[in-house]
Amino acid sequence: MLITQTTNNLNSLQLYNFAGGVGLLPESVIREAQQAVLNIPDCQISALVVNHRSQLCRDILDETEQNLRTLLSIPENYHVLFLQGGASLQFAMMPMNLCTKKNNAVDYMTTGYWSNKAVKEAEILSKNVNIIWSGKDQHFTRMPNASEYQINPDAAYVHYCSCETVEGLQFTGYPDTGKVPLLCDMSSEFLTKPFDINNYGLVYAHAQKNIGAAGVTIVIIRDDLLQDIPHDVPEILDYRSHVKMGSIYNTPPIFAIYIVLLVTRWLLNDMGGLHNMNVQNQAKAALLYQAIDDSEDFYHGHAHKNSRSIINVVFSLPSSDLEKQFIKEAETLGMIGLDGHRSLGGIRASLYNPMPIEGSLKLQKFMQDFQIRNQ
Numbered sequence: 001m002l003i004t005q006t007t008n009n010l011n012s013l014q015l016y017n018f019a020g021g022v023g024l025l026p027e028s029v030i031r032e033a034q035q036a037v038l039n040i041p042d043c044q045i046s047a048l049v050v051n052h053r054s055q056l057c058r059d060i061l062d063e064t065e066q067n068l069r070t071l072l073s074i075p076e077n078y079h080v081l082f083l084q085g086g087a088s089l090q091f092a093m094m095p096m097n098l099c100t101k102k103n104n105a106v107d108y109m110t111t112g113y114w115s116n117k118a119v120k121e122a123e124i125l126s127k128n129v130n131i132i133w134s135g136k137d138q139h140f141t142r143m144p145n146a147s148e149y150q151i152n153p154d155a156a157y158v159h160y161c162s163c164e165t166v167e168g169l170q171f172t173g174y175p176d177t178g179k180v181p182l183l184c185d186m187s188s189e190f191l192t193k194p195f196d197i198n199n200y201g202l203v204y205a206h207a208q209k210n211i212g213a214a215g216v217t218i219v220i221i222r223d224d225l226l227q228d229i230p231h232d233v234p235e236i237l238d239y240r241s242h243v244k245m246g247s248i249y250n251t252p253p254i255f256a257i258y259i260v261l262l263v264t265r266w267l268l269n270d271m272g273g274l275h276n277m278n279v280q281n282q283a284k285a286a287l288l289y290q291a292i293d294d295s296e297d298f299y300h301g302h303a304h305k306n307s308r309s310i311i312n313v314v315f316s317l318p319s320s321d322l323e324k325q326f327i328k329e330a331e332t333l334g335m336i337g338l339d340g341h342r343s344l345g346g347i348r349a350s351l352y353n354p355m356p357i358e359g360s361l362k363l364q365k366f367m368q369d370f371q372i373r374n375q
Helices: 002-010 027-038 055-072 086-098 113-125 239-244 254-270 274-293 320-332 357-374
Strands: 078-083 106-110 129-134 158-161 182-185 202-206 217-222 312-316 347-350
Touching (some): 027 254, 055 078, 055 217, 078 239, 086 113, 086 182, 086 202, 086 217, 106 113, 113 129, 113 158, 113 182, 217 239, 274 312, 274 357, 320 347, 320 357
Parallel strands (some): 106 129, 106 158, 158 182, 182 202
Antiparallel strands (some): 078 217, 202 217
16 A cells, blocks of 8 residues: 555656666667567567577677677677676676686776675685775775776786776776786666777676666677686586577577667667767766765765766765655655665665756755755
8 A cells, every 4th residue: 555655646746766776768768668569660579579599589689789889889809798697697707707727816806895796706716816906994985096906917807897886986997907808897887988898808787777678788708708718617607608609599588688779779869879978977967966065064975076976876964864854755756766775875866878867957956955954
């Protein structure tokens, strides 16, 4: 009854979903997905029942890959894979595939909740995991400067998370690792802005944030990294299996991939590419950080200013009671999903690509009004 009542109260409002776990989808994509549930245009078959060995499946995969290559200028010596298991599976697949008997040492940066989980998986599979920088003692409030870590030139790879969803931290650039392959968890910021794939050996990102609906994980891997994969890796966990079979080694999550296809079309055709998307994302975040900075510490930003994420804005209020009140009042006004992550608490406003500027403007005004009434 309580759930029904809350839902009814929100039905007449323009809802803005700021949740950090499940990202938004553009309205046009949702409409197209609704149609595709019945039948894909010009195909007369539902996207839910596409045979993964059919030409239609191949066409969907190929167009989605080509759109990603166009958006990110991905050259031919990189493979684009559509896998399952989320970023969590990649935490294990990376060391399984890329740690060899010849070179078992790996370097990791621990900058927050998710990069720390990646370390724990690597430690199961490698006896030589080097934490080259950790923000734990500073409660994960900033990203490192290049002078604060030293890369092992003999490491199999260096791994980092470019945008920590829980703490609201984001790298402004990328770590220069020289000849050592750089691996990156980009789950929170993938497709929010341009980046040079040539600086990386492997990039991965799971859907739910900016890519599409949950169920698919995109991996972009440089061809030379496939050469020394150990032969005792289970076949389904071997990157080479998925490269060889064009992402249909087993039945792919074709409907989730179809949503990615629609999202990439939206980014190309409606948004005009990732540069324009980044400009909009910067503007959305600036509105909220302005409210935080102008509040005289009524709102306390978790991240240091030079490490602030433009995707996940994380802050706290003077008391947990005020935070609960803030979340409750915001929800009655149509702003939902503002609870901080269970490991950190506080408030988190996630501004994934489809969040319109109007959402940030409404939340900024609410923050200002709430402060006046509760200071």
